[in-house]
Amino acid sequence: MIQINELHKSYKMGSSSLHVLKGINLSVEDGELVAIMGSSGSGKSTLLNIIGMLDILDTGTYELDKVLIEDLDETKAAKYRNKFLGFIFQSFNLINYKTALENVSLPLYYQGVNRKERQEKALKYLASVGLADWATHLPSELSGGQKQRVAIARALASEPKLLLADEPTGALDTQTSCEVMDIIQKINQEGKTILVVTHEEDIAQMCKRIVRLKDGVIIEDVKVNQVLAAQYV
Amino acid sequence: MNSLKIIFDRDSWQEIFGSIQKNKVRTIITVIGVLWGIFIYIALSGSANGLDNGFEREFENIAMNSMFVWAQSTSIPYEGFKTGRNPQLKLKDAQTLRNNIPEIQFIAPRNVRGVFDGSSGSQIVRGTKSGTYNIYGDFPEYTRIATKKIYDKGRFINQSDIDNARKVCVIGERTQKELFEEDEEPVGKFVRIDDIYFQVIGVHKYIQGGGFESDGDVFIPFATFKKLYNTGENVEWFTIAAYDDADVIQVEKDVKQTLKRIHRVSPKDERAFGSFNLGEVFNRIMGFARGMTFLSLIVGIATIIAGVIGIGNILLISVKERTKELGVRRALGATPSEVRMQIILESVFLTVIAGIFGIVLGAFVLAGINAGTANLEDFPYTNPTVPVSFVLGALAIMVTLGTLIGLIPAQRAVSIKPIDALREE
Numbered sequence: 264m265i266q267i268n269e270l271h272k273s274y275k276m277g278s279s280s281l282h283v284l285k286g287i288n289l290s291v292e293d294g295e296l297v298a299i300m301g302s303s304g305s306g307k308s309t310l311l312n313i314i315g316m317l318d319i320l321d322t323g324t325y326e327l328d329k330v331l332i333e334d335l336d337e338t339k340a341a342k343y344r345n346k347f348l349g350f351i352f353q354s355f356n357l358i359n360y361k362t363a364l365e366n367v368s369l370p371l372y373y374q375g376v377n378r379k380e381r382q383e384k385a386l387k388y389l390a391s392v393g394l395a396d397w398a399t400h401l402p403s404e405l406s407g408g409q410k411q412r413v414a415i416a417r418a419l420a421s422e423p424k425l426l427l428a429d430e431p432t433g434a435l436d437t438q439t440s441c442e443v444m445d446i447i448q449k450i451n452q453e454g455k456t457i458l459v460v461t462h463e464e465d466i467a468q469m470c471k472r473i474v475r476l477k478d479g480v481i482i483e484d485v486k487v488n489q490v491l492a493a494q495y496v
Numbered sequence: 497m498n499s500l501k502i503i504f505d506r507d508s509w510q511e512i513f514g515s516i517q518k519n520k521v522r523t524i525i526t527v528i529g530v531l532w533g534i535f536i537y538i539a540l541s542g543s544a545n546g547l548d549n550g551f552e553r554e555f556e557n558i559a560m561n562s563m564f565v566w567a568q569s570t571s572i573p574y575e576g577f578k579t580g581r582n583p584q585l586k587l588k589d590a591q592t593l594r595n596n597i598p599e600i601q602f603i604a605p606r607n608v609r610g611v612f613d614g615s616s617g618s619q620i621v622r623g624t625k626s627g628t629y630n631i632y633g634d635f636p637e638y639t640r641i642a643t644k645k646i647y648d649k650g651r652f653i654n655q656s657d658i659d660n661a662r663k664v665c666v667i668g669e670r671t672q673k674e675l676f677e678e679d680e681e682p683v684g685k686f687v688r689i690d691d692i693y694f695q696v697i698g699v700h701k702y703i704q705g706g707g708f709e710s711d712g713d714v715f716i717p718f719a720t721f722k723k724l725y726n727t728g729e730n731v732e733w734f735t736i737a738a739y740d741d742a743d744v745i746q747v748e749k750d751v752k753q754t755l756k757r758i759h760r761v762s763p764k765d766e767r768a769f770g771s772f773n774l775g776e777v778f779n780r781i782m783g784f785a786r787g788m789t790f791l792s793l794i795v796g797i798a799t800i801i802a803g804v805i806g807i808g809n810i811l812l813i814s815v816k817e818r819t820k821e822l823g824v825r826r827a828l829g830a831t832p833s834e835v836r837m838q839i840i841l842e843s844v845f846l847t848v849i850a851g852i853f854g855i856v857l858g859a860f861v862l863a864g865i866n867a868g869t870a871n872l873e874d875f876p877y878t879n880p881t882v883p884v885s886f887v888l889g890a891l892a893i894m895v896t897l898g899t900l901i902g903l904i905p906a907q908r909a910v911s912i913k914p915i916d917a918l919r920e921e
Contacts, residue, residue: 312915315827318913318915337826337832338831338832338833341826341829341830341831341832341834342829344828345828345829346829356820356827357824358825359821360517365514369825369828370828372507373825373828373829373831373834374829378506378507417828421828421829
């Protein structure tokens with residue numbers, strides 16, 4: 264699914280430049296659930312942004328689903344994001360004046376799916392995260408866990424090949440974190456490839472593989488025995 | 497997605513309504529800015545147009561480039577004549593003027609009883625009814641200079657009346673009312689003017705605004721007038737119309753110079769002949785009206801521009817507020833052109849909605865003004881309207897400006913990278 268070779272990324276900070284990623288080699292197979300861990304400044308978010316085509320790499324190659332991602336302009340990146348990727352953010356990033364259903368159908372709108380089909384699909388995915396009854400509610404009427412579940416439904420709605428979660432449980436308490444991870448695990452069990460950026464050890468343990476970053480390099484890449492979140496729910 | 501598809505797509509409008517509804521107060525305040533602008537524009541140019549129409553109504557019964565010339569008394573001794581001599585205009589002067597000044601289109605010599613001669617007019621009698629009215633001796637040309645509307649069945653004096661010095665007359669509305677029964681048809685009937693029987697050939701409709709004329713005026717052929725009052729070849733004044741493209745002020749000067757030559761008056765004598773140049777007055781008034789229209793156009797458009805700039809400003813703030821939302825949209829797959837299009841459409845939509853409201857409001861105000869001034873006979877104000885081309889022009893300006901001003905926030909919206917937009921809290 265993902266093939267990254269010798270990836271470098273640095274940011275210009277005035278006159279000096281900050282070398283954030285120093286030669287990352289990473290390969291992710293279909294159906295994996297990978298946790299990317301590291302302390303802040305380790306480069307884990309930058310890596311996720313590059314994988315998510317929100318940022319561009321300096322040198323190295325990045326292949327997504329056997330498509331070499333290069334020469335990204337904004338329009339092309341937008342199309343790839345829409346086609347390949349689903350995003351889950353720490354702060355949910357729901358559009359606050361749209362209902363849960365409208366939020367979920369937004370990526371479908373940008374895919375050019377017609378209205379009726381959009382509604383049906385969005386409702387289906389809302390139901391899959393257990394929020395069918397909340398379809399007409401605004402984000403402000405939902406709890407944190409519910410918001411993140413709406414965000415997951417939105418990420419799934421475009422039927423992406425890869426789901427990217429940036430600290431999906433960062434803003435949630437332990438109980439709701441487990442609920443959210445339970446949903447993520449279930450989606451993974453259905454065959455979806457998922458990358459989760461986190462700094463919480465117990466969240467990482469709920470994945471199938473942990474990649475640890477430190478100072479821009481991968482220091483550990485291990486398969487783990489997955490802890491099922493369902494037992495804490 | 498190409499832009500046309502976005503414009504006609506119901507979904508993109510839903511997106512626009514969504515974001516407009518999100519901040520109602522902002523939207524309303526923005527709309528008011530442009531609404532006010534177009535309202536000022538419509539109200540001002542409509543009012544200016546009403547003034548314009550009003551002036552035109554005042555002058556509709558007289559040729560715009562006409563003048564009156566009469567004799568006064570000399571003030572400079574010349575060729576052995578003392579000052580204080582009163583030259584007498586003669587009928588043959590008309591032909592001389594016509595021959596010498598090619599710019600003259602029509603020239604109508606006129607005589608009158610009851611206006612300048614100190615008398616109160618002539619007595620007209622019909623049966624047991626009688627009244628005193630001003631009597632004009634006229635040529636048919638007069639109607640080419642000053643329109644006389646004649647009621648159905650009647651006519652004005654024609655050349656044959658002049659040639660045969662017929663005893664026919666055109667009476668006024670008031671004359672008809674005072675001498676005839678209400679349901680009586682005056683045309684063909686006879687009245688006695690200074691004890692001579694005249695046949696009525698028409699009734700003229702009185703049009704307000706023509707100097708000393710009134711609704712009781714009676715017109716008879718010049719030749720008949722001459723015989724009736726023994727005026728010989730004398731003419732009291734000439735009514736002259738120049739061609740449309742002629743310089744009326746120059747024609748006026750030429751006419752006076754020619755008359756001075758004919759009547760052996762010093763060329764420097766400014767007082768020997770008097771004149772009133774309607775064309776000059778008219779030009780000045782129309783210039784004023786045009787100035788008003790131009791001013792209202794400038795003020796209106798400037799106000800519209802100010803309003804549209806307000807929209808741009810508000811949208812810029814709104815884009816800043818929505819940085820995160822736009823970042824999310826782009827993370828979900830919105831292309832920069834889709835985001836740009838959405839902002840521009842918001843701008844154009846707000847502008848046009850505001851514009852339409854402004855036009856409607858302006859139309860109501862103009863209708864109010866119209867109703868208020870409809871019965872004001874003395875006030876030159878008629879039919880305050882705005883030409884459709886002005887309205888369409890204003891709409892075109894608004895759409896163009898709305899698009900242009902929308903480009904600024906739109907460009908700003910896409911210039912922020914989605915990653916930066918998402919980071920912003």
